[in-house]
Amino acid sequence: MVEFALHNAWLVPLLPALAFVIIIFLTKPWPALSGLVSVGGMLTSCFFASLAAYGVFTNHKYAEEPLVYATRWFSAGDLKIDVGIQLDPTSAMMIFMVTLVSSLIFIYATGYMKGDPGYSVFFSYLALFGSSMLLLVLSSNLLQMFVAWELVGLCSYLLIGFYTHKISAREAAKKAFVTCRVADFGLLLGILSLQIVFGTLNLTELAEKINNFDQYTTMGMMTLMAVLVFIGPIGKSGQFPLHVWLPDAMEGPTPVSALIHAATMVVAGVYLVGRMMFLFHEVPSAMELVAITGAFTALFAASIAITQREIKRILAYSTVSQLGYMMLALGVGSLTASMFHLWTHAFFKALMFLGAGSVLHALHDKADVWKMGGLIKKMPITGYTFMIGCLAIAGIPPFAGFWSKDEILLAAFDNGNYVLFTMAAITAFMTAFYMWRLFFLAFMGEEKAENHPHESPWNMTLPLVVLAFFATVGGLVGTPWAPVWGEWIFFGHPHHVEPNYLIMVGSVVLGMAGIYLAYTLYLADKEKARAHALAKQYRFLHNLSFNKFYIDEIYLWFNHSIVDGAARLFYLFDIYVVDGILINGIAAFTRLSGEGLRVAQTGRLQNYALVFFLGVLALAVVLAFTDPATAFGLMTGGAK
Amino acid sequence: MLTLTVSLYHYLILSAVLFGIGLFGVLSKKNAISVLICIELMLNAININLVAFNKYMTPGDFVGQLFAIFVITVAAAEVGVGLAIIIAIYRNKLSVNLDDFDWLKW
Amino acid sequence: MELLNSISWVAVSFHTLAAVVVISALLVVFSRNIVHSVFWLAACFISLAGVFMTLNADFVAMVQVMVYAGAVCIMVVFAIMLIRRRDMGDTNLFNGQTVAAAGVVALVIMLSGFLSFKSGVVVPPGPVPVNQVDSIATAMLTKYVIPFEVAALLLLVALIGAIFLAKEVKADADSDS
Numbered sequence: 001m002v003e004f005a006l007h008n009a010w011l012v013p014l015l016p017a018l019a020f021v022i023i024i025f026l027t028k029p030w031p032a033l034s035g036l037v038s039v040g041g042m043l044t045s046c047f048f049a050s051l052a053a054y055g056v057f058t059n060h061k062y063a064e065e066p067l068v069y070a071t072r073w074f075s076a077g078d079l080k081i082d083v084g085i086q087l088d089p090t091s092a093m094m095i096f097m098v099t100l101v102s103s104l105i106f107i108y109a110t111g112y113m114k115g116d117p118g119y120s121v122f123f124s125y126l127a128l129f130g131s132s133m134l135l136l137v138l139s140s141n142l143l144q145m146f147v148a149w150e151l152v153g154l155c156s157y158l159l160i161g162f163y164t165h166k167i168s169a170r171e172a173a174k175k176a177f178v179t180c181r182v183a184d185f186g187l188l189l190g191i192l193s194l195q196i197v198f199g200t201l202n203l204t205e206l207a208e209k210i211n212n213f214d215q216y217t218t219m220g221m222m223t224l225m226a227v228l229v230f231i232g233p234i235g236k237s238g239q240f241p242l243h244v245w246l247p248d249a250m251e252g253p254t255p256v257s258a259l260i261h262a263a264t265m266v267v268a269g270v271y272l273v274g275r276m277m278f279l280f281h282e283v284p285s286a287m288e289l290v291a292i293t294g295a296f297t298a299l300f301a302a303s304i305a306i307t308q309r310e311i312k313r314i315l316a317y318s319t320v321s322q323l324g325y326m327m328l329a330l331g332v333g334s335l336t337a338s339m340f341h342l343w344t345h346a347f348f349k350a351l352m353f354l355g356a357g358s359v360l361h362a363l364h365d366k367a368d369v370w371k372m373g374g375l376i377k378k379m380p381i382t383g384y385t386f387m388i389g390c391l392a393i394a395g396i397p398p399f400a401g402f403w404s405k406d407e408i409l410l411a412a413f414d415n416g417n418y419v420l421f422t423m424a425a426i427t428a429f430m431t432a433f434y435m436w437r438l439f440f441l442a443f444m445g446e447e448k449a450e451n452h453p454h455e456s457p458w459n460m461t462l463p464l465v466v467l468a469f470f471a472t473v474g475g476l477v478g479t480p481w482a483p484v485w486g487e488w489i490f491f492g493h494p495h496h497v498e499p500n501y502l503i504m505v506g507s508v509v510l511g512m513a514g515i516y517l518a519y520t521l522y523l524a525d526k527e528k529a530r531a532h533a534l535a536k537q538y539r540f541l542h543n544l545s546f547n548k549f550y551i552d553e554i555y556l557w558f559n560h561s562i563v564d565g566a567a568r569l570f571y572l573f574d575i576y577v578v579d580g581i582l583i584n585g586i587a588a589f590t591r592l593s594g595e596g597l598r599v600a601q602t603g604r605l606q607n608y609a610l611v612f613f614l615g616v617l618a619l620a621v622v623l624a625f626t627d628p629a630t631a632f633g634l635m636t637g638g639a640k
Numbered sequence: 641m642l643t644l645t646v647s648l649y650h651y652l653i654l655s656a657v658l659f660g661i662g663l664f665g666v667l668s669k670k671n672a673i674s675v676l677i678c679i680e681l682m683l684n685a686i687n688i689n690l691v692a693f694n695k696y697m698t699p700g701d702f703v704g705q706l707f708a709i710f711v712i713t714v715a716a717a718e719v720g721v722g723l724a725i726i727i728a729i730y731r732n733k734l735s736v737n738l739d740d741f742d743w744l745k746w
Numbered sequence: 747m748e749l750l751n752s753i754s755w756v757a758v759s760f761h762t763l764a765a766v767v768v769i770s771a772l773l774v775v776f777s778r779n780i781v782h783s784v785f786w787l788a789a790c791f792i793s794l795a796g797v798f799m800t801l802n803a804d805f806v807a808m809v810q811v812m813v814y815a816g817a818v819c820i821m822v823v824f825a826i827m828l829i830r831r832r833d834m835g836d837t838n839l840f841n842g843q844t845v846a847a848a849g850v851v852a853l854v855i856m857l858s859g860f861l862s863f864k865s866g867v868v869v870p871p872g873p874v875p876v877n878q879v880d881s882i883a884t885a886m887l888t889k890y891v892i893p894f895e896v897a898a899l900l901l902l903v904a905l906i907g908a909i910f911l912a913k914e915v916k917a918d919a920d921s922d923s
Contacts (some may be wrong), residue, residue: 603742646757654764656858660851665775667847670839691803702882708806712813713897717904719818723825724911730829
């Protein structure tokens with residue numbers, strides 16, 4: 001059974017795709033059935049994925065030699081494109097995590113979306129989304145990966161804009177799609193140049209060839225390609241400066257937010273960079289770029305999250321920040337730490353999003369945390385699981401987030417770049433602060449009289465409990481004392497970290513400090529007077545943070561001034577040069593010459609006959625006074 | 641002294657002149673019937689050619705004469721139809737003046 | 747007598763007939779009265795029949811007289827009669843492009859004449875078979891039977907077409923003019 005799953009991993013993305021097809025063509029009119037098909041497909045897929053992952057993680061040879069099944073997709077001349085699956089510890093971990101989290105989210109969605117008119121369609125999108133993500137993860141070929149990458153982008157567009165009646169949802173969907181398209185263009189260029197330089201897009205072959213790239217290309221070209229490839233993840237994983245779409249993606253239904261922000265879509269970028277580690281590893285400057293982008297994004301997003309009011313928006317910026325962490329880990333060369341954080345983050349972030357969804361469900365889409373309070377009494381399961389998530393993200397041992405965050409901090413520290421390390425440490429503090437601010441405001445404190453919260457049904461709380469379980473113990477696979485994780489998922493050599501107690505204790509202290517600060521400001525202080533006072537005192541900083549550093553406004557300004565200006569220029573060019581000279585000019589010339597020649601058209605038969613005879617005369621002269629062959633050539637214009 | 645001979649050339653020249661006169665009429669007469677008459681002149685010029693060539697080139701078989709007969713047949717048919725058309729036009733336009741008919745444009 | 751013998755009577759009759767043909771043709775074109783034109787046309791046709799006689803084409807000459815001088819001229823006269831005009835004077839005038847037409851025609855005549863001489867084929871007339879009508883009839887009904895039949899068909903079609911075209915149209919089915 002394990003062997004079967006191991007050698008037929010293609011079933012994993014296929015089953016959700018099948019569910020998509022079945023829903024679209026067969027079960028669309030019966031919502032309950034559609035939900036069942038979708039959940040069933042994902043659960044079966046999860047079953048196979050678990051078996052495959054079990055197979056990979058019990059046989060250490062797969063850590064060195066990935067299992068690749070590929071077949072020729074198409075070939076044109078020297079261009080040969082394969083399509084296949086590549087199973088190694090990294091992708092095995094990913095398919096297990098993605099299928100597990102997706103299954104839970106699907107189950108959750110059956111409750112959350114109850115009664116929605118687009119229930120069936122929603123589940124078909126979800127299934128396609130999961131399928132695309134699994135295809136992306138398992139791809140053995142960059143082009144195939146890019147196809148899946150775009151499919152994921154398409155599905156996110158469809159899902160974010162699922163509430164088509166909401167203008168903001170449509171706008172957010174468009175924003176997500178366009179922003180990602182901008183980034184995908186860079187990725188596509190990168191993939192194309194890789195194909196041109198190395199003649200292959202298969203990951204294994206590419207890794208071998210890039211290992212001694214001197215034979216193929218120069219360092220400059222390598223840098224260019226690495227940067228181009230990195231542009232894709234910047235967009236997909238919401239790194240600065242293309243992070244703007246991610247908070248807006250909250251317009252979609254909450255399960256979508258969980259799916260996009262926890263298990264899929266956004267981690268695709270991190271995963272891609274991890275997959276292409278062999279490329280980045282050869283280019284130190286690109287690595288630095290990844291690290292700096294990651295660290296800056298982490299800090300930047302955290303500083304925005306501090307002042308946001310909408311529950312899902314806080315979580316969104318938190319996601320951006322955590323993705324920055326993962327990028328930072330990749331940038332300092334630790335695939336292990338990055339993937340570890342990706343793994344733990346998937347659980348606690350999915351948990352928190354689903355918890356937020358549960359809250360919104362209970363409060364009828366009231367999203368402002370300032371208007372919540374004391375929810376934990378009415379919604380104990382949601383509240384306590386949410387607290388576990390907050391503990392995990394704040395980095396309190398023994399919850400999952402602690403181990404992975406510690407690993408990243410350690411990797412940054414070992415790398416010797418103390419600026420990045422400091423940024424990461426500050427981010428850790430801020431993360432604890434804003435997450436607990438959210439928790440204290442929404443779940444603790446006084447209940448608001450106007451709210452009538454109620455606990456969600458079992459199919460929404462069950463996933464919460466399961467995710468809370470993973471968020472608690474998920475990090476134990478990678479503790480510094482028993483670094484199982486590093487022996488399986490690594491780049492180059494198996495990763496063994498010496499426990500660094502200073503950093504460990506330091507990060508715990510930072511997390512505790514953040515929680516304590518949040519406690520004093522938002523829970524102990526009933527009137528929140530000090531919080532308001534602080535906001536007033538540092539009005540400028542507060543506004544900056546609350547308005548997301550005006551990034552959206554800058555983009556808008558850029559669009560309005562420069563893009564629109566250029567567009568106006570092109571418009572004028574179009575009107576006066578293209579339309580005026582090229583189109584109307586030619587038309588006018590044709591019309592005028594027609595007017596001129598019309599005079600020749602007298603309409604009198606005899607007139608025509610006269611001209612006709614002149615022509616006959618000319619022909620006769622040509623025929624009479626030239627060689628027949630020449631005459632023939634003259635008449636036929638040289639045609640033989 | 642005046643030598644009065646006759647050869648193929650004489651016939652050809654006669655034919656050319658008759659054809660020219662006919663063509664001139666076709667191109668320059670106003671009356672549609674007149675134009676039709678002049679077309680007959682041109683056809684007759686062709687007939688001269690055909691019969692003359694028949695005599696001078698292939699006296700044995702009568703292909704030229706045969707063709708002349710066919711031309712005459714066609715010409716008769718053409719006159720019939722042509723006159724019918726002219727009458728039909730006259731009935732509509734009350735004119736046979738070709739200058740009045742300038743529909744043959746655009 | 748020598749002189750008389752040296753004169754070929756065929757040549758004399760050709761030149762005479764040719765002169766008549768050309769002059770009557772010119773008169774056809776230049777008459778101002780369409781009825782006169784038709785008379786000159788008949789004269790032209792008859793003298794053309796004579797020209798055919800000088801070419802030993804007796805049958806063609808006969809057909810010429812019957813079809814052209816007889817049928818065609820009569821038909822044209824009938825047409826003129828149908829297109830009633832009180833005064834037949836000035837019924838056959840020139841249009842505006844007479845000069846240009848004359849130029850083109852001059853060029854055509856010059857070119858044909860030049861080409862006739864340039865071809866340079868000098869052939870003496872060969873012996874002509876006596877029984878012409880027999881030969882023509884045989885050729886027409888054997889080798890050229892298909893053109894013959896087609897010509898018959900053509901005549902039929904022309905007949906029907908002419909009747910249809912010239913038929914009196916009903917008032918309600920009148921053309922849009």
